[in-house]
Amino acid sequence: MRSTQKAERKSRALNDYYSASQLRSDRWSALKNVALQLHAAADRPHAALVEKAEELIGLLHGVEDYWAFPGRRGLEQLTHLLERRDFEEFAHIVAYLVRTLASGTYRKPSLESISESVAEQDICHSEEDVKERIRDRPYFEVLIVDQLTDSQQEQQRQALRSKRRDDDEYIYDLVCVPSFEDALIAVLFNYNIQSVVIRYDFAFHSENSAPIMQRYLHRASAQDFASLDPIEYGPELCKVIRSLRPELDVFLVTDQSVEQIAGRDLGGCARVFYNQEDYTELHLNILRGVNRRYQTPFFNALKEYSKKPTGVFHAMPISRGKSVLRSHWIQDMGDFYGMNIFLAETSATSGGLDSLLEPVGPIKKAQELAARAFGARQTYFATNGTSTCNKIVVQAIVRPGDIVFVDRDCHKSHHYGMVLAGANVQYLDSYPLHEYSMYGAVPLREIKHQLLKYKAAGKFDRVRMLLLTNCTFDGIVYNVERVMEECLAIKPDLVFLWDEAWFAFARFGPTYRYRTAMDTANRLRQRYKSETYRQQYQEFRQRTEGASDEELLNTQLMPDPDKVRVRAYATQSTHKTLTSLRQGSMIHVNDQDFNGEIIQAFHEAYMTHTSTSPNYQIIASLDVGRRQVELEGYELMQKQLEAAMTMRKAIDSHPLLRKYFKVLSVKDLIPEQFRQSGIESYWDPERGWNEIWDAWAVDEFALDASRVTLLVGGAGVDGDTFKNVELMNKHGIQINKTSRNTVLFMTNIGTTRSSVAYLIEVLVKIAQEIDERLEDGSDIERWQFSKKVESLLHRCPPLPDFSRFHPCFCAGDGTDTAEGDIRKAYFKAYKENNCEFFPLLDDSIDKAMVEGRELVSTSFIIPYPPGFPILVPGQVISSEIIQFMRALDVKEIHGYRSELGLRVFKEEALRH
Template identity: 55%
Template sequence: MTNTNSLSQHRSVWEIRSDSWINLVEDIGYLADLQINNQDRAKVLTRLRLTLDFLIPIESYWAFPSKRVFAELCQYIEREDFTTARQLARRIHRALSAGTYRHDNKVLQSERELPSHIETTSEQQARLSQPYFEVLIVDEMSPAEEDALRRRVISKRCSDDPFIFDIVVVPSFEDALIASLINFNLQAVVIRHGFPARSVNHVDMLERLFIDVDQDIESLPEMERGTLLGRHIAKLRPELDLYLVTDAGVENIASHAGSEIFKRIFFGEEDHIELYNAIMKGVGERYRTPFFNALRDYSKQPTGMFHALPLARGKAILNSNWIGDLAQFYGMNLFMAETSATSGGLDSLLEPVGPLKHAQEYAARAFGAKRTFFATNGTSTCNKIVVQSLVREGDIVLVDRNCHKSHHYGLVLTGASAAYLDSYPLNEYSMYGAVPIWHIKQTLLSFKRAGTLDRVKLVLLTNCTFDGVVYDVERVMMECLAIKPDLIFLWDEAWFAFASCHPIYRQRTAMANAAKLAERFKTPEYAREYAEWKDSIDWEDDQQLINTRLMPDPALARVRVYSTHSTHKTLTALRQGSMIHIWDQDFKEKSEEAFIEAYMTHTSTSANYQILASLDVGRRQVEMEGYQLVQRQLELAMSLREQVMHHPLLKRHFHFLRVGNIIPTAYRESGVNSYFDEGKGWANLEKAWSMDEFVMDPTRATLMIGMVGMDGDTFKNTELMNKYGIQINKTSRNTVLFIINIGTTRSAIAYLIEVLVKIARDVDRRVADMSSAERRIHLKRVNSLTQEQPPLPDFSAFHRAFRGQSLNPAIQTRDGNIRQAFFLSYEDSSCEYIDMQEAAVAIASGRELVSALFVIPYPPGFPILVPGQVISSEILKFMAALDVKEIHGFRPELGFRVFTQETLDRVLHAKESFESIMQYQQINNLRAG
């Protein structure tokens, strides 16, 4: 039974609201049944009152069914008129479940029985023709005044309006914050002049929703509370349109804070119609999809085709006797919209001037970027575009060795030297975490001591990782800029595109932190803070620099940040739909021309318009309902973890990795070991995300499966996919990863739990039927998967032939020329093959074996070796312990492809001769100077 105590263990107000209405209808039905005995009646009444205790405050934050109607329902229950109460409760619940209230404002007035939850065609057309939203009004109103305002709003509705909306009225500052977080129907907020600060009944909900109001709002004059409330709501839900209605100082507020926070500021009650129109216009701006609309309109135009696309307009299909099933499967609109930039009528991705240009501008607004570029061939290409535009041959890039292979190949294409960084290892799960800030600083300082810091141009990191490890982006950029103020950052956020939709996630995104740092560096407060801090630092003491949080000089630091999104992976877009987001203070001056050239290099002249249209619509979804979808995604992930944690059978065989398993103690300043706590529920989540160097995305649910005696690949294919049709991406030797996304449903979570229960039961039955010899084999297998994981190897080193040059002979840096090694491997005479056993003998005898190829086992999917890297004994041991079948760059029948000793000697001799010449020239230049 749902009651007010449920919120101590759940974050999901929405889920409990839905369940509470189900329980409410059911219990009222019991009480309306005259056959129920007095003892059962008393129990049901107690449950019913507990449900109402929860719903009474919560329902005040939604427009439907409205405070008045809900009060009527409570009165029927209080009078024990359960027959009337049941009828009204059923109608409300049906309307909420089916969403009919969105397009039928008389849904509670009709005497007819409500339809089932299956949406009819006419209902679907009504919902799509005039999407529904709600507007939050922050003002103290009597029930009569609120009803009058609602009637006035509804009376303004017109069949020609693109949308319809209803209102929610809350009386205080705190109530407005609560409503902003729990009401996913909101699209605009109207803050009226003068309202109290504190909520009367709902203070405890502020803590449950992680709302932290730092300032003493009680001491603020009422006329200043509106601006402060606007700032808080903009931080939580930046997509909402904010309006201020005030009786005093309207011109002063508009000149100081209005343009920054509010879309419009109105004086008193003089502009009802203008406010109504402004709300509709503001929502329309975010709803608009310029390229999708243009493509849809184009598909309806009559054309005469004489260009090189037989499939366009479906002609090649309609004229065929054999491929008509293609149109039946996809529908004709897909082909009616097929066209080319060269045929006219639509925009060009390479030089957009119309709807595509506007679509990209809207995407920049949605994701907090200065510029956004669409891509139709995946984030692999986006990564290469950014790398090619920012670095050139001879530059040095600090890069996580475990990043996506597109970055490695991008460095090969540009000729930049790679300085590979090591992530902390999670040996027991055969996966890596992320790169600690101390290691990044240490590497930068080594280049500084070597005299080559000027060549370091870019830091390239993955945020979040495949396994859900998320950086403190602000801290990384702050500390790196303290050492090198002009450093550029590329954050591969392929799996993190959804993060900008939610206040918890948003604080760790590249674009949000770029904007935050740029603003912070301009403030006098930061300048004073930096002036005090710099006097405490000895810039010659590397140990102090590594152990101290560094601050960049605001007079020197430049904020130059790029991120790439696989929009199709975590948001709504067709496969390969991706985006590049840019927040670069020096883009126009230093990067724009190179970026456009790189974009031209890698972008097809025949871009897929369907993919581009899906990116445009996906952006609309981010701005209109992204918060709702990501919040539900987060809650479903929490529910899944909690269910497995408490299920008596499942917890014997499986457990989802907690933050304490994924992130070592040294990187968790909060001390939070688990985001879930039996007493506090999920309250630890916000604490950790605001404090820790690394955090874990709870929607990346890594399930430890070693206790069932199956490796990850077997579990994925034999059990999940082949037997039960559950699809997943990633496994390790003893884990499988479930990604909960915005498309995941409660039914899907329930099915997964059901499947895990069936697998656990099957394992128990198999073990029970085993002979003693078979059981020993099984236990040995379990022990191997849970206790005997091979240690993950760090990056060994580049061979001297490919290693970067240091101006200080005493300092050896980590960088190497993978381009040279990569193309040298094309020459068969320069390479040879050596198998695992021969390699071990050769290394033991003192020979340096150097890989000629990338060697990437799947899983775990990161490069064990890159071209030019020395093969270490630790790498051999790891390779020998792997039980995966797919290893790119390694042929079991031949072994490793390595450079011959003669080739290494030749390259090394040429390199040393070149360096001698360069050193001689440097000496002469110094003498001449």
């Protein structure tokens, strides 16, 4: 009975951990505490403490098997010390290991660590390794998949170590696992792994049955490969690892003949070795693979340029810092920034470096490396933000009069892009979340409905592009594959523009990557080439022959492989979620018709919107940011998600915070009909962490776990006030997205556990202040508080749907379609005598509408928050929109002048 209860407690405790990395960190901390107690007990240690230490080491064995440091060898050393009852040395080494793991200094130990690492050399690395790493050689780990004894593992380690040379740029250690499943756990768990060597003699199943490790196998869908013939383990493992972490270099050592292995799909395997690998060649290939990702061609060129003596006779006085250093009044600028930024400043037209507009040297190479990293066919850098990227793509793809389906609450740059391109716009409404004053995303059924409607209207040849935001500001993520497949089944040449401004990091997590534009485009292009898909399509075609539009809406559609063209574009704000200077962005292209149809127009659009004086520092930061994510993006993203999940759990499980705040869950932000998996939250107090990977695989919409939307209406404060007064002014916490009753906390690859701890501390302090204020307040004050809470939580103004375009600006041609010419309306409003104002604060606008007048907006009206346009040029103003605007308690409404009112077209302007 007691053992059963103990097992249940252990199971619940394990389920409290979102990731094995968190479990690993806590187990080592717990072992340190026990070790210190053992040391303090001197010659009379409590037997229970020894038993606890042995138990923790046993638990860590199932974790450290996948790491080189301290790894299995380190645990064996600790076990020997425990058996000898050398508690002083045991405590000393455990403390050293915990400190080193927490700080990451085992990757690059400092000079000071040499003296204290003498006793730890057998655990972490040899004295030779210590000295080599001090030479600032980046450290990584290599995974060997093979059934090897301990002595054979050590032989492999020594064989590769003997191939090191003084001029090697990197240093690595080995992790050995004996099975297919262990290899999958290792690459998903150990972010230090940069290369994988797969040999031919290994088992399939792992002996590690720990539930938290089994989660990794579930994520990798390992059960799909259990029926493989053992001879297929190596080639299949190559493909699976490359699909999970495509940035890794994978090497296959096989005993199959050349004839058997030649021409096989090995998923991008870097090299195949036959029978027995050549250790020199393997060592060189491992280093070459890492170096291939480490290269930053433009950043390197810029550094070299900054070292060259030059004479500056062009239009940049700040170049080489001359105008700063010679100044009597602005030398503090030089002190603040340092000299390198000025030494690296030059003009694109002065020579010596590449041109962003016509790259032929290091910028061109940097863009090619970025395309590889992000899975694109072509990648272009931008130095003035994703707003410009969006306009470039729209102008390159859309011709005047083309019909574009646009997510109405997308970023304003898309709406302005439609004006510039002369598109006829069909706006798509996202599902509303009235109680939080925000929108979700556009249901696939709505998109299919509009496509079928335009097909029936005979306008299919003009339908050009579908433009959606993925993920939305609030973290709603589309099932990109499902959207593209079903839309292409209706219109095989439809172009997709996915605004991934807030989603650049997604490429570097296996679960997230599946819902990105570039990864989806690559998978679809491969799928439509296969004979298996062609057979499936024929069966689908027979099933749906003669189906009505309503039946097609309720059917998962498949495109014709002989007609389909995969055409996808993604714009990403690198500076928002990865490492880049402000306004550093990228355009990724995966368009089968790009080189034949689009490339000339794209280059013209790129020239139109790109400065002839781009900031070289931004370009260099994009180059370096790409290097970072190829080498440590997986690690940084995992830590980012762990921070967000920790934040969720801390708020949801805190009794005081639950009184006034609530973390909005999947159930709150995604309606049930779009959650086929049935998942309701990532974590709850009863069951701990839920399995989210199934939801990301099948649900129409998923929720980005790195974003935490906090409902603050229960604190009696609107989102904008909470952001500016409570968080920023009082505590220095910065956020940039609120709604009427929520604030959004976005973790990123720079978020630390200390930042999360500080946020929780601040929220607790705010909650305590509310408690004290209510406790000391009068009945009237408590009544006022409850009325404010009631207003914020239960009386939010309903979000208005898109009304319609006025016939003067409707390009529907009398058919059952409602696309609008916002360009015509936009420029018609340039004539001031076409426009007049209606105040919102009196009843004049209501009287006009009651009398039957159609009031038509002349401009974009964008309340911030929530930040989406509720009116666009040419749109008829509805009473619901007026009510929503009057109910808003925000300070900013872009396009609206409070002293004058709403700007609308005069009636006579709408007659011609």
